[in-house]
Amino acid sequence: xxxxxxxxxxxxxxxxxxxxxxxxxxxxxxxxxxxxxxxxxxxxxxxxxxxxxxxxxxxxxxxxxxxxxxxxxxxxxxxxxxxxxxxxxxxxxxxxxxxxxxxxxxxxxxxxxxxxxxxxxxxxxxxxxxxxxxxxxxxxxxxxxxxxxxxxxxxxxxxxxxxxxxxxxxxxxxxxxxxxxxxxxxxxxxxxxxxxxxxxxxxxxxxxxxxxxxxxxxxxxxxxxxxxxxxxxxxxxxxxxxxxxxxxxxxxxxxxx
Amino acid sequence: xxxxxxxxxxxxxxxxxxxxxxxxxxxxxxxxxxxxxxxxxxxxxxxxxxxxxxxxxxxxxxxxxxxxxxxxxxxxxxxxxxxxxxxxxxxxxxxxxxxxxxxxxxxxxxxxxxxxxxxxxxxxxxxxxxxxxxxxxxxxxxxxxxxxxxxxxxxxxxxxxxxxxxxxxxxxxxxxxxxxxxxxxxxxxxxxxxxxxxxxxxxxxxxxxxxxxxxxxxxxxxxxxxxxxxxxxxxxxxxxxxxxxxxxxxxxxxxxx
Numbered sequence: 065x066x067x068x069x070x071x072x073x074x075x076x077x078x079x080x081x082x083x084x085x086x087x088x089x090x091x092x093x094x095x096x097x098x099x100x101x102x103x104x105x106x107x108x109x110x111x112x113x114x115x116x117x118x119x120x121x122x123x124x125x126x127x128x129x130x131x132x133x134x135x136x137x138x139x140x141x142x143x144x145x146x147x148x149x150x151x152x153x154x155x156x157x158x159x160x161x162x163x164x165x166x167x168x169x170x171x172x173x174x175x176x177x178x179x180x181x182x183x184x185x186x187x188x189x190x191x192x193x194x195x196x197x198x199x200x201x202x203x204x205x206x207x208x209x210x211x212x213x214x215x216x217x218x219x220x221x222x223x224x225x226x227x228x229x230x231x232x233x234x235x236x237x238x239x240x241x242x243x244x245x246x247x248x249x250x251x252x253x254x255x256x257x258x259x260x261x262x263x264x265x266x267x268x269x270x271x272x273x274x275x276x277x278x279x280x281x282x283x284x285x286x287x288x289x290x291x292x293x294x295x296x297x298x299x300x301x302x303x304x305x306x307x308x309x310x311x312x313x314x315x316x317x318x319x320x321x
Numbered sequence: 322x323x324x325x326x327x328x329x330x331x332x333x334x335x336x337x338x339x340x341x342x343x344x345x346x347x348x349x350x351x352x353x354x355x356x357x358x359x360x361x362x363x364x365x366x367x368x369x370x371x372x373x374x375x376x377x378x379x380x381x382x383x384x385x386x387x388x389x390x391x392x393x394x395x396x397x398x399x400x401x402x403x404x405x406x407x408x409x410x411x412x413x414x415x416x417x418x419x420x421x422x423x424x425x426x427x428x429x430x431x432x433x434x435x436x437x438x439x440x441x442x443x444x445x446x447x448x449x450x451x452x453x454x455x456x457x458x459x460x461x462x463x464x465x466x467x468x469x470x471x472x473x474x475x476x477x478x479x480x481x482x483x484x485x486x487x488x489x490x491x492x493x494x495x496x497x498x499x500x501x502x503x504x505x506x507x508x509x510x511x512x513x514x515x516x517x518x519x520x521x522x523x524x525x526x527x528x529x530x531x532x533x534x535x536x537x538x539x540x541x542x543x544x545x546x547x548x549x550x551x552x553x554x555x556x557x558x559x560x561x562x563x564x565x566x567x568x569x570x571x572x573x574x575x576x577x578x
Binding site: 074075077078104110111112113114124125126127128164165166167168169170171173174176177180198215216217219220222223224225226227228229232233235236237239240241244259289291296299300301302310311312313314315316 | 331332334335361367368369370371381382383384385421422423424425426427428430431433434437455472473474476477479480481482483484485486489490492493494496497498501516546548553556557558559567568569570571572573
């Protein structure tokens with residue numbers, strides 16, 4: 065595999081820092097190639113501005129349009145094109161972060177805001193003029209896995225836990241971003257109890273991470289529905305005969321039958 | 322009312338910029354006081370670092386602990402304490418942004434990462450040692466409303482729309498951040514079709530915004546369950562007799578019965 069590992073913790077001596085180094089080492093020991101974007105170490109700028117697109121001063125900025133023009137002209141900011149090169153090279157992406165306010169740290173959210181631009185990660189159409197997204201698109205064929213640490217206990221991030229189910233909290237990233245761009249998303253790895261971890265628990269989580277990384281090539285992705293797979297009507301609403309009693313995130317997983 | 326209005330769009334001449342100015346004007350015309358944090362105009366830094374906490378160089382950074390110590394010592398970075406002053410002053414918070422990758426732009430996510438720190442927005446306990454969060458806490462008594470624009474059509478952000486239901490996409494912000502800190506959350510205002518808006522549609526959305534702002538003091542908040550209201554067990558899992566067939570975000574709304 066060719067793996068791009070995204071990391072987003074400010075402290076290298078943290079649990080996240082340790083797991084990041086263990087994970088990269090584990091993949092390399094298995095003979096995989098690894099490139100990294102350790103966003104804090106890179107001092108990555110997460111804020112979308114007109115400078116991303118070499119946008120003319122004084123002209124009104126329409127982000128999607130400016131992005132597509134910049135991709136076409138090859139005038140995106142160099143730190144964005146550097147990430148595009150890594151993404152294009154990779155067949156697998158690991159997205160590792162501590163869960164801050166039930167989402168990604170801003171430095172990582174902004175990586176997606178700035179790197180997953182129109183014309184690169186989406187905004188592609190087929191010969192029939194259909195937009196290719198949610199299961200198809202520019203990044204189709206790649207796989208991704210989220211590795212996320214949280215202070216909370218595991219059950220409190222489960223189906224009836226107070227914090228919400230982890231896959232629901234990650235829906236904007238796993239479904240709305242990765243799958244939107246065509247990337248298959250493997251089930252996430254949750255490193256729970258992250259703020260009170262002893263040696264034995266740490267060893268448990270390192271083992272779990274190594275196992276997941278070893279199984280990466282064979283792990284079944286989350287069964288999200290495809291936009292152009294016939295499940296949605298022209299308004300992009302799930303057809304009434306499919307999972308008729310479901311609403312919310314659960315409706316967007318394929319079911320057997 | 323004393324309203325803090327958070328805005329997060331890079332272009333003042335955008336739909337978001339226009340709605341921001343209309344909204345502030347509308348509140349002031351009604352006699353309310355308004356303070357603003359227009360994050361792009363402020364060039365707000367959204368990235369948590371050791372500098373936020375005047376943290377000793379060379380010492381391992383544990384974010385939650387460093388934050389609590391900095392709050393206690395009064396040594397948080399000045400741009401954070403300036404936001405704390407506005408928040409403490411306000412009784413109502415408007416959180417306005419364009420939906421980017423089904424969440425907040427990084428500059429706004431990082432506002433919560435940096436401003437909603439332990440010791441200020443959470444990490445408060447009652448006399449019995451119970452943590453006050455999800456409906457109680459340091460910011461209890463305040464109200465908030467999300468105003469969000471999206472290119473998508475309204476139904477595609479509805480209960481069975483492909484993008485996921487808006488309230489599910491906003492769950493990490495509305496439930497996991499605002500309600501976590503004790504803030505009552507009013508139903509969000511969605512400004513849909515934002516990337517192809519004509520004059521008539523713009524007028525429709527301005528009217529809708531003005532109506533919502535006029536009704537703010539009387540609008541019923543989303544009926545999220547309280548952590549210490551008896552609905553959750555000691556592991557913070559919803560008791561089995563409550564909404565027994567529900568999992569996911571839907572389980573965390575109170576139901577009549």
